[in-house]
């Protein structure tokens with residue numbers, strides 16, 4: 001079992017979008033997947049509520065966790081992958097999630113304000129000694145800003161995953177109805193994007209596992 005916390009104290013960077021999209025991909029590949037929603041906004045819980053009973057993603061369980069102490073229960077979930085969707089603000093619950101996790105994923109938008117706002121999250125993540133990686137989200141293809149930001153991130157001491165999530169309407173459209181691009185827009189650009197991002201996440205997780 002792998003527990004992966006998706007974190008960034010900056011709001012709206014795509015934590016929930018990434019958590020759900022990765023969950024869908026792993027589920028569709030035949031793995032058992034649980035999501036632990038530790039955000040009081042309960043966006044992942046909302047996603048599950050919108051889902052049709054016969055959805056291809058119906059097998060993904062979403063657990064609501066409100067108290068830092070409850071996060072430890074993630075270790076008892078009988079899933080191949082547990083993804084913890086965290087709030088930006090509640091430091092205690094994020095710390096608890098980090099403590100039980102095998103790897104920490106930090107989505108960040110390609111903007112210097114966002115990179116700057118993620119610095120405390122990165123410091124806290126690195127201090128644990130656990131595998132930490134940045135994943136760039138809402139990247140606009142061929143944009144100078146996007147490329148400059150990826151270069152800026154690569155100069156930090158954090159791993160930057162070699163694939164970026166693009167800006168696609170398919171993410172909000174599918175997530176709003178309890179799906180993800182992998183199911184609602186199968187074969188489309190966002191679906192292919194999350195597939196290649198997911199492959200890079202898999203390679204990163206395997207590499208980190210082998211190091212330990």
Ligand SMILES: Nc1ncnc2c1ncn2[C@@H]1O[C@H](COP(=O)(O)OP(=O)(O)OP(=O)(O)O)[C@@H](O)[C@H]1O
Pocket residue numbers: 010011012013014015016017018039041043086087088137138139165166167168169171172
């Ligand atoms: N790659 C993308 N393409 C298009 N829209 C996106 C993408 N990623 C995120 N969004 C949109 O950006 C908004 C914020 O995304 P999301 O809710 O996943 O961020 P978050 O970090 O979980 O936010 P919060 O800090 O409030 O929990 C949502 O409306 C989402 O649909």
Ligand SMILES: [Mg+2]
Pocket residue numbers: 015016017039043085086
């Ligand atoms: Mg969220």
